[in-house]
Amino acid sequence: MELLPPEQIAFQRLLDTIRRNFERFGFLPVETPVMELSEVLLTKSGGETERQVYFVQSTGALEKAGEGLPELALRFDLTVPLARYVAEHEHELAFPFRRYQMQRVYRGERAQRGRFREFYQCDIDVIGKDSLSVRFDAEMPAVIHAVFSEMAIGKFTIQMNNRKLMRGFFEAQGIADPERQALVLREVDKLDKRGEDHVRETLTGEGFALPAEAVARILEFVKARSSSHADAIARLDALVDDASANQALRDGVAELREVLELVRALGVPEDHYALNFSIARGLDYYTGTVYETTLDAYPQIGSICSGGRYENLASHYTKSKLPGVGISIGLTRLFWQLRDAGVIDVADSTVQAMVALMDADGLTDALDIARRLRAGGINTEVQMEPRKLGKQFQYASRAGIRFVVMAGEDEKARGVVAVKDLKREMQFEVAREELAGSLKVELEQARVLEGR
Amino acid sequence: MELLPPEQIAFQRLLDTIRRNFERFGFLPVETPVMELSEVLLTKSGGETERQVYFVQSTGALEKAGEGLPELALRFDLTVPLARYVAEHEHELAFPFRRYQMQRVYRGERAQRGRFREFYQCDIDVIGKDSLSVRFDAEMPAVIHAVFSEMAIGKFTIQMNNRKLMRGFFEAQGIADPERQALVLREVDKLDKRGEDHVRETLTGEGFALPAEAVARILEFVKARSSSHADAIARLDALVDDASANQALRDGVAELREVLELVRALGVPEDHYALNFSIARGLDYYTGTVYETTLDAYPQIGSICSGGRYENLASHYTKSKLPGVGISIGLTRLFWQLRDAGVIDVADSTVQAMVALMDADGLTDALDIARRLRAGGINTEVQMEPRKLGKQFQYASRAGIRFVVMAGEDEKARGVVAVKDLKREMQFEVAREELAGSLKVELEQARVLEGR
Numbered sequence: 001m002e003l004l005p006p007e008q009i010a011f012q013r014l015l016d017t018i019r020r021n022f023e024r025f026g027f028l029p030v031e032t033p034v035m036e037l038s039e040v041l042l043t044k045s046g047g048e049t050e051r052q053v054y055f056v057q058s059t060g061a062l063e064k065a066g067e068g069l070p071e072l073a074l075r076f077d078l079t080v081p082l083a084r085y086v087a088e089h090e091h092e093l094a095f096p097f098r099r100y101q102m103q104r105v106y107r108g109e110r111a112q113r114g115r116f117r118e119f120y121q122c123d124i125d126v127i128g129k130d131s132l133s134v135r136f137d138a139e140m141p142a143v144i145h146a147v148f149s150e151m152a153i154g155k156f157t158i159q160m161n162n163r164k165l166m167r168g169f170f171e172a173q174g175i176a177d178p179e180r181q182a183l184v185l186r187e188v189d190k191l192d193k194r195g196e197d198h199v200r201e202t203l204t205g206e207g208f209a210l211p212a213e214a215v216a217r218i219l220e221f222v223k224a225r226s227s228s229h230a231d232a233i234a235r236l237d238a239l240v241d242d243a244s245a246n247q248a249l250r251d252g253v254a255e256l257r258e259v260l261e262l263v264r265a266l267g268v269p270e271d272h273y274a275l276n277f278s279i280a281r282g283l284d285y286y287t288g289t290v291y292e293t294t295l296d297a298y299p300q301i302g303s304i305c306s307g308g309r310y311e312n313l314a315s316h317y318t319k320s321k322l323p324g325v326g327i328s329i330g331l332t333r334l335f336w337q338l339r340d341a342g343v344i345d346v347a348d349s350t351v352q353a354m355v356a357l358m359d360a361d362g363l364t365d366a367l368d369i370a371r372r373l374r375a376g377g378i379n380t381e382v383q384m385e386p387r388k389l390g391k392q393f394q395y396a397s398r399a400g401i402r403f404v405v406m407a408g409e410d411e412k413a414r415g416v417v418a419v420k421d422l423k424r425e426m427q428f429e430v431a432r433e434e435l436a437g438s439l440k441v442e443l444e445q446a447r448v449l450e451g452r
Numbered sequence: 453m454e455l456l457p458p459e460q461i462a463f464q465r466l467l468d469t470i471r472r473n474f475e476r477f478g479f480l481p482v483e484t485p486v487m488e489l490s491e492v493l494l495t496k497s498g499g500e501t502e503r504q505v506y507f508v509q510s511t512g513a514l515e516k517a518g519e520g521l522p523e524l525a526l527r528f529d530l531t532v533p534l535a536r537y538v539a540e541h542e543h544e545l546a547f548p549f550r551r552y553q554m555q556r557v558y559r560g561e562r563a564q565r566g567r568f569r570e571f572y573q574c575d576i577d578v579i580g581k582d583s584l585s586v587r588f589d590a591e592m593p594a595v596i597h598a599v600f601s602e603m604a605i606g607k608f609t610i611q612m613n614n615r616k617l618m619r620g621f622f623e624a625q626g627i628a629d630p631e632r633q634a635l636v637l638r639e640v641d642k643l644d645k646r647g648e649d650h651v652r653e654t655l656t657g658e659g660f661a662l663p664a665e666a667v668a669r670i671l672e673f674v675k676a677r678s679s680s681h682a683d684a685i686a687r688l689d690a691l692v693d694d695a696s697a698n699q700a701l702r703d704g705v706a707e708l709r710e711v712l713e714l715v716r717a718l719g720v721p722e723d724h725y726a727l728n729f730s731i732a733r734g735l736d737y738y739t740g741t742v743y744e745t746t747l748d749a750y751p752q753i754g755s756i757c758s759g760g761r762y763e764n765l766a767s768h769y770t771k772s773k774l775p776g777v778g779i780s781i782g783l784t785r786l787f788w789q790l791r792d793a794g795v796i797d798v799a800d801s802t803v804q805a806m807v808a809l810m811d812a813d814g815l816t817d818a819l820d821i822a823r824r825l826r827a828g829g830i831n832t833e834v835q836m837e838p839r840k841l842g843k844q845f846q847y848a849s850r851a852g853i854r855f856v857v858m859a860g861e862d863e864k865a866r867g868v869v870a871v872k873d874l875k876r877e878m879q880f881e882v883a884r885e886e887l888a889g890s891l892k893v894e895l896e897q898a899r900v901l902e903g904r
Contacts, residue, residue: 138819
């Protein structure tokens, strides 16, 4: 994905919004090199990841290339680099370590609609040493809420579940083997596409051979969505009141209840989060709370921010136990989808004012006006070569620049400048000394009105 | 280079400062993919660049690897991607096209002190179609001045020269061949290291066999530094008053004079720019104005921001003539050098406040305080698990967090919170509703005092 400037500006605004909110919650920035040692990247990969890795060789290495894989490869996510970073700098970091990382990652996928070989991931994680209280799990929905509220891309819902709760529930239905649980979940995932009857037939049929009653309970379980905070708590209570409730389920319920209470204390409105027992995420990785976030008006986009709690970040790189919780936003894909859905606004330029040039002699004066505007914090472009005024207005309008500033002989003599506001379609005069200040006020008003 | 969070914060602040000022001058953001087609990247490279390129292959491509170079490679600068971008999107862009680009680039150099295989470049360029007025050359010093003034890394001087002026001068000394000019300049470049006598002997000696008088004039020429705006203009006048002045020299002087006058009109203080006739930059690329920027207190760091005017950006990718002018900051190397010189301040965290936790029961209340702080624009971390208060202070202090907020039973009953200001080493109480507002005022005061 390569963008023209107006779209790049919109993309950059999303990046800024994410970063600002990550920092608002006390997360610290980390950047890691794009290349990692191949042996580090491929430590925990299955075959699928390995096929998607981009290997890197300098010309010299290429010439000497022998057997085996190249020494270096491009990161394919931010989790493996985080694990390597934390293990490498373990004794220099304060735990719990709260980091955010917003960088591009690379996957050698075939290019296709909506799939990118290079895309931004925006991640936060809290990493504990030896242990990490479940309380930290409550911060993730608060960050998600802050980020997407400010993005103003429509109402969203943070769907939450807990892997212990799931495991306990499925064990109570006689499905104790994690791999079998995964297979059942994969079938359940087809509910929307294939319908309930198809899924019920498959699960009671030859392959799974589950009792009809168990399947009915499973389908009821995964369809559950809480409608309010009180409803969520009531649904959790109902699960442990059941005679079949085992310890894993009780543990999961207790965790999720604590997390929900703290999410509320953090001020997330209760219509922005819900229980959803069908959310599983990576089954081999997450061990507690799991999150997905969906846009209410665009369910087809799928999850726009996901994550969860994991038991040990970096077992391949250190003997220390490093439990953590984190979320990830795949911004490139999200931007592409939001643009497709018409939710992205690309109207405003980063350039806020343009100083028009009436004639060649006026350049020194135009540069002085621009200097004052810039010193006052206004992003300003100057027309460096005289053109017809109509052309200059046309340029500013197309470029999304709001203010055009003009100073002809008459204005100059009176110590004022004329300002055309292309957004409000009006023109006014202002004293030269007050120009930057008054444009700042106008821009600030627009910012507040638009809720940015 | 991989940084720990306090240094990453300092690095990010430099990136933000650069971006803010690039945008202040009306430059638009562009990002390009890290990979370009090898044939695009290597079009204009000499052997040196080619040896430094990193080639990229997915696992699939690696298996099929045949003869010849891999199809993809990592960008080694931002100029080639800009040329490809402008040529590709020529009909969608408005000219003069003003873009900034701040991304990492990759060179397969041997790892050594101060040399990086992955580093940030921060570039601006103005690209014209068919022609581009020399007036745009004057904006570059204004941007350089704005960026480095705000960085507050000490007094700097923007050194300026003009390639036409140089060519004219050397032709007048009987050195018309550009390659011979380059060889002479390379010798002249050794003035600081080897001394004037050595250089004079070399140039009058066997290899060059230049007349002693020409060598004397060359040495006087390249040692020239203007001491003020008026002095710079006077030195330019003196060059054209000379009987030997040819057309190229006159053209260069006229350009440089216009640029200097506009640089002054843009408000760059005259002690921040100077003529320096020894500045050459890439001889095969730049054709007019050239710039280098040096820190007055750290000449050994060399140029921290360089660039110039070029005749045609993208002759390999389009038939259109695209003249331009631009500058580049190699931020990774600069950061590394400034850190070495002790100029980088890594004291302050992005986290501005920490809510202490007095006991486990106080968490809901602590989260509510944090919510208010964040809503008021204060970057806030909460202690999620009770620890000894001394430990919590120690953590905040080490982390560079300025405010620690406490609400015990007593404060809670009175509707206030206690705030410890670790920077000013004082403690005060404030009404819970006014907390965010009063910290905002304190932070704003510090920002103004520190001139940020």
